[in-house]
Amino acid sequence: MTQTAAVIRMPKRFDYSSGVEFNQAILAALEFGGNITLDCSEMDYIDSAGIGLLVMAQKKVQSSGAALTMNSLKTAPKEILGLANIQKIIDIE
Numbered sequence: 001m002t003q004t005a006a007v008i009r010m011p012k013r014f015d016y017s018s019g020v021e022f023n024q025a026i027l028a029a030l031e032f033g034g035n036i037t038l039d040c041s042e043m044d045y046i047d048s049a050g051i052g053l054l055v056m057a058q059k060k061v062q063s064s065g066a067a068l069t070m071n072s073l074k075t076a077p078k079e080i081l082g083l084a085n086i087q088k089i090i091d092i093e
Helices: 016-032 048-063 075-083
Strands: 004-009 035-039 068-071
Touching (some): 048 068
């Protein structure tokens, strides 16, 4: 099993306004190599723009040979991500 290199704490609201900061965090984490875990314990809200950011991040992470995992999801965001079938491309713990 590959060691997790980075944990990124997700914001309360994950939407278009989170994009720049999130992408910078993903790129910084990829520089260290290894897998990335998204700590979703604070996240109350995600919309379609947030889902798009996750999909783009997954592509970047996968192309670098690492894995992206989400954990500690609250009920509402977990339901939205389930409707979008995100669990097919990102591991949800």
